[in-house]
Amino acid sequence: MMPIQEVIMREQAPYAEYCNDELEEYIKILHKKYKLNRKILLIQVPQFQFESFSCEIARNRSYYAFPPTGLQCIAKSLENRNFELKILDLNYELLRMVKLGQKFDYRNWLSILDDTLDNFKPSIIGTTCINVSKLWSDTNPFSAMLRHLKRIDEHIVIAGGASIMNDFETCLEEELCHFVVDGEGEDKINFLLDKLYYENLNYLPTPKIYFKLNENIAQTKGINKNQCLQGNLINTYKLTPIELYCKVGVLNHYSRMSGEDKPFAAIHLGRGCRMNCKFCGVPKFMGRGVRHFLASDLLEEIAYLVEKKSIRHFEWLDDDLLAHPDVLKEVLLGIIELKKIYNITWAANNGLIAAFLNEEILSLMRDSGCVGFKIGIETGNPDMLRKIRKPATVEKILYACELINKFPEIFVGGNYIIGFFAEEPFWQMLDTFKLSCKTNLDWSSISVFQFTSKETIIQENLKQKDLGDTAVTPARYRPDGKVLSEKEVISGPDIFTIPKNIIPSPDQIRQIWFTFNLIGNYINNKNLKPDGKPAKFTSWIEVLEITYPHNAYMPLFASLGYIMLGNKAKAEQQLEKARERLRDDKYWQERFEQFELTSIIENFPKTAEQVQDILNPLRDRYYNWTD
Numbered sequence: 001m002m003p004i005q006e007v008i009m010r011e012q013a014p015y016a017e018y019c020n021d022e023l024e025e026y027i028k029i030l031h032k033k034y035k036l037n038r039k040i041l042l043i044q045v046p047q048f049q050f051e052s053f054s055c056e057i058a059r060n061r062s063y064y065a066f067p068p069t070g071l072q073c074i075a076k077s078l079e080n081r082n083f084e085l086k087i088l089d090l091n092y093e094l095l096r097m098v099k100l101g102q103k104f105d106y107r108n109w110l111s112i113l114d115d116t117l118d119n120f121k122p123s124i125i126g127t128t129c130i131n132v133s134k135l136w137s138d139t140n141p142f143s144a145m146l147r148h149l150k151r152i153d154e155h156i157v158i159a160g161g162a163s164i165m166n167d168f169e170t171c172l173e174e175e176l177c178h179f180v181v182d183g184e185g186e187d188k189i190n191f192l193l194d195k196l197y198y199e200n201l202n203y204l205p206t207p208k209i210y211f212k213l214n215e216n217i218a219q220t221k222g223i224n225k226n227q228c229l230q231g232n233l234i235n236t237y238k239l240t241p242i243e244l245y246c247k248v249g250v251l252n253h254y255s256r257m258s259g260e261d262k263p264f265a266a267i268h269l270g271r272g273c274r275m276n277c278k279f280c281g282v283p284k285f286m287g288r289g290v291r292h293f294l295a296s297d298l299l300e301e302i303a304y305l306v307e308k309k310s311i312r313h314f315e316w317l318d319d320d321l322l323a324h325p326d327v328l329k330e331v332l333l334g335i336i337e338l339k340k341i342y343n344i345t346w347a348a349n350n351g352l353i354a355a356f357l358n359e360e361i362l363s364l365m366r367d368s369g370c371v372g373f374k375i376g377i378e379t380g381n382p383d384m385l386r387k388i389r390k391p392a393t394v395e396k397i398l399y400a401c402e403l404i405n406k407f408p409e410i411f412v413g414g415n416y417i418i419g420f421f422a423e424e425p426f427w428q429m430l431d432t433f434k435l436s437c438k439t440n441l442d443w444s445s446i447s448v449f450q451f452t453s454k455e456t457i458i459q460e461n462l463k464q465k466d467l468g469d470t471a472v473t474p475a476r477y478r479p480d481g482k483v484l485s486e487k488e489v490i491s492g493p494d495i496f497t498i499p500k501n502i503i504p505s506p507d508q509i510r511q512i513w514f515t516f517n518l519i520g521n522y523i524n525n526k527n528l529k530p531d532g533k534p535a536k537f538t539s540w541i542e543v544l545e546i547t548y549p550h551n552a553y554m555p556l557f558a559s560l561g562y563i564m565l566g567n568k569a570k571a572e573q574q575l576e577k578a579r580e581r582l583r584d585d586k587y588w589q590e591r592f593e594q595f596e597l598t599s600i601i602e603n604f605p606k607t608a609e610q611v612q613d614i615l616n617p618l619r620d621r622y623y624n625w626t627d
Contacts, residue, residue: 018205018221020195026213027195030178034123034156036197038082041122041155042075044068044089045129046109046141053106054479054549058098058249062256062547065092065249069266069317070128070161070185072236077186079235081193081201087239088116090145095248109141110148117152124196125149126189127177128161135163136170146176158192160185162285172212182208183285184227184271191220226287229271230294232301243309251315254347256543257411258313258371262345265305268317269298269331270324275353277378278388279420279449282319290323295330302335306342313371314346321348322356329361335368345369351376351415354400355392362407372411374445375400380435381428384420394435401439411536413443418516419509420449426512427500430625433516437524437626442536444520447472448509474510481548482587483514491515492594496625518595522557523618524626530612534564545577552581552588553597560600560615564608575604596621 047064057063068089075085093112097104129135129142136143142163149157160181164171168180181188191203205222212218243263250256255264270292273282305311321328338344346369354375365373377397378390385392392400404412416436418429436444450472475481485491490498491511498504504512522528527537538561545554555577562571579601582588592598596618605611619626 018223020205020220020222022213022218023195023209023211023220026211026218029213030156030196034154036123036156037121039084039086039120039122040078040124040126041116041120042068042071042085042087043113043125043127043145044071044087044091045127045145046091046094047130048091048141049476050107050139050141052476052479055098055106056549057479057547058095058106060546060549061095061099061247061249061260063095063249064251065095065245066130066251067240067242067245067266069233069268071126072233072240074126074185074189075236075239076231076233077190078193081190083193085239086116086120086122087236088113089240090141092241092245092248096244099248110145113145113148117155123155124158124193125155126158126160128159129163130161135167136174143176146171150176156196158189160188162281165285168210169217172210172217175212178211180210182210183224183287186227187225191222226291227271229291230297232293232297234301234304237305237309242305243311251313252347252349253540253543253547254349254371254411255313255315256546257539258345258347262312263310264313264315265309265311266315266317267298267302269293269295269321269328270318272323273320274323275320275391276389279378279417286319290320292324292327295327295334298331299334302331303338306338306344312342312344314344316346316348316350318348319350320353321350322352322361325356325361329364332364332368336364339367339369343369345371347371348373350374353391354404355396357400357403359403359406362404362410366407366409370410372413372442374413374415375404375441377414377435377439378417379420379428379432380416381431384424384428384431388420397435398438401441405440408533408536411442411540413445414439414441416444416446417449418446418512419504419506422449422506423503424449425501425503426498429504429512429516430496430500433520434625436516436520440526442527443525443540444517446513446516446520448474448506448513474513475548475551477510480550482550483510484587485511492591493519493621496622518553519622519626522553523595523615524622525557528557528560528564528611528615530608532564534561537561538565538570550581552578552585552592553595555581556597556600560605560611563605563611566608568606575601 047066068087071087075087078085090109090112094106094109098106149155157177158179158181159171159177164180165182171177171180179192187203188206188209191206192209194201194203205220207220207222207224209220210217242265246261246263251264251266270290272286272290274290276283351374378388379385380394382394414436416432418432474483486507489507489511492515495512495515525537527533538558541554541558548554555574559571559574559578562574582592600614603614605614
């Protein structure tokens with residue numbers, strides 16, 4: 001057998017040429033300024049924009065409360081080293097404080113960080129961000145926290161995640177952190193800690209750790225390798241109160257549909273994606289292809305969460321969950337056995353690749369407790385499908401949706417994008433709207449395109465350089481959910497008069513979104529038609545209402561669904577909500593007049609047949625666009 005030292009030397013031999021003198025010089029500078037202990041604080045920042053924050057929505061538990069899974073992966077990679085680790089999820093803590101009472105001012109959220117720093121006294125801080133909007137603006141939680149830490153200036157700060165790579169140079173030039181880690185962080189953070197603590201744990205040199213030295217941005221040298229996925233996160237759950245996250249927020253609307261007080265968690269089978277869609281940064285950040293954990297390791301984690309943490313709902317984080325069908329089948333079969341005892345549910349909001357669905361997989365999904373999932377359709381225009389390198393044709397999408405509709409127990413939505421690359425003409429957006437109606441799915445999640453990757457803009461030679469929008473859903477721009485229009489912008493049903501070759505402005509796109517959403521998801525929703533399943537519609541809308549407590553058309557259409565279900569008490573309750581939100585609100589009154597919804601209020605139906613009688617004329621009005 002080869003001696004262990006010779007094995008290590010041979011393994012390190014390809015790395016011998018990688019000299020990291022600049023890193024070692026920089027670390028000497030840091031050692032003169034900062035005193036290191038063995039405490040590391042990992043921080044997740046708030047997952048919303050403060051300019052549109054609403055305490056009412058927070059108290060209704062309708063903001064995202066995703067667990068810090070990425071930081072848990074970092075913590076797992078450090079578990080055999082002599083460090084004391086703590087995870088501070090500022091998103092969870094802020095939402096918890098707002099929900100506890102009126103006295104806490106959410107604008108003082110950084111006081112939560114200060115208390116942790118005073119009590120824990122770390123010397124190293126690691127942080128990440130999943131919010132891409134206006135990264136270095138004063139209102140962005142990530143940059144606000146980094147600037148706060150800079151003023152304190154008592155810690156070595158390491159930042160990572162896909163969002164920061166859009167403009168990591170600004171971060172380093174403004175000295176908002178000491179290191180920026182690009183890509184998967186487990187090996188990189190261990191290599192960096194070896195250097196910082198003068199330890200020799202045989203972590204080989206890794207590239208793409210950026211830092212500022214002598215007014216220049218430098219980076220480490222080494223060979224970039226994809227992370228080998230093994231084990232699970234069981235040991236890291238002692239660092240985060242996963243069973244309490246459902247008390248402060250949601251994973252998405254599916255998690256609330258599964259049960260308002262149902263404890264939830266996020267899981268992932270693999271990393272990466274087989275595709276290379278032009279607008280997506282996953283292959284760049286994770287590498288091409290999909291690596292997966294062993295089914296047995298993931299099932300052990302799921303069983304632990306169910307049996308020890310009382311988790312009853314799961315959300316898949318995978319970008320390509322269907323990449324390894326045999327492994328996924330093994331996991332789903334294991335979940336089926338757990339479901340027999342614990343009645344667990346799950347969802348996949350990220351978007352599955354429809355082309356890889358089949359009846360066997362869909363049957364297992366249904367039987368294992370799938371509440372719902374989304375499929376990534378993106379566009380209904382064949383030219384745009386090719387341009388964005390989407391692995392589908394319109395015909396294949398329609399075939400997949402026909403298959404999906406054989407499983408009506410599952411609530412399935414399609415993900416769509418309008419305004420691609422700030423150069424999509426209106427006629428291509430119309431193709432997307434028409435396809436969203438033809439797929440006959442339960443919901444169409446339409447987003448406004450954002451540039452989320454600076455490198456993608458450069459590589460693809462795209463025109464727009466602005467990464468700074470505030471929300472992909474226009475109703476999220478304001479706390480009251482109103483999509484306001486300028487005088488020169490066409491709104492309501494009149495958007496269908498926009499010249500087809502016009503490239504709409506951002507303000508115009510928001511009005512297009514409003515009309516597409518109201519007509520496609522409400523007036524023309526398949527579950528409000530005679531052969532639909534109105535219970536699916538009402539359960540979904542009642543969850544949406546919690547997120548949009550001022551919206552007037554949501555309770556109106558929910559009331560129609562309850563009439564179809566024969567539940568007159570719930571119908572009257574929802575109708576009164578609509579009336580209350582219309583009262584003295586000029587914005588909603590004008591919107592109802594635009595779309596001829598006022599007549600529904602004035603002549604409210606009493607039977608399922610009358611619901612069709614009042615909706616059919618509205619559907620006929622948009623027949624050319626929805627048929």
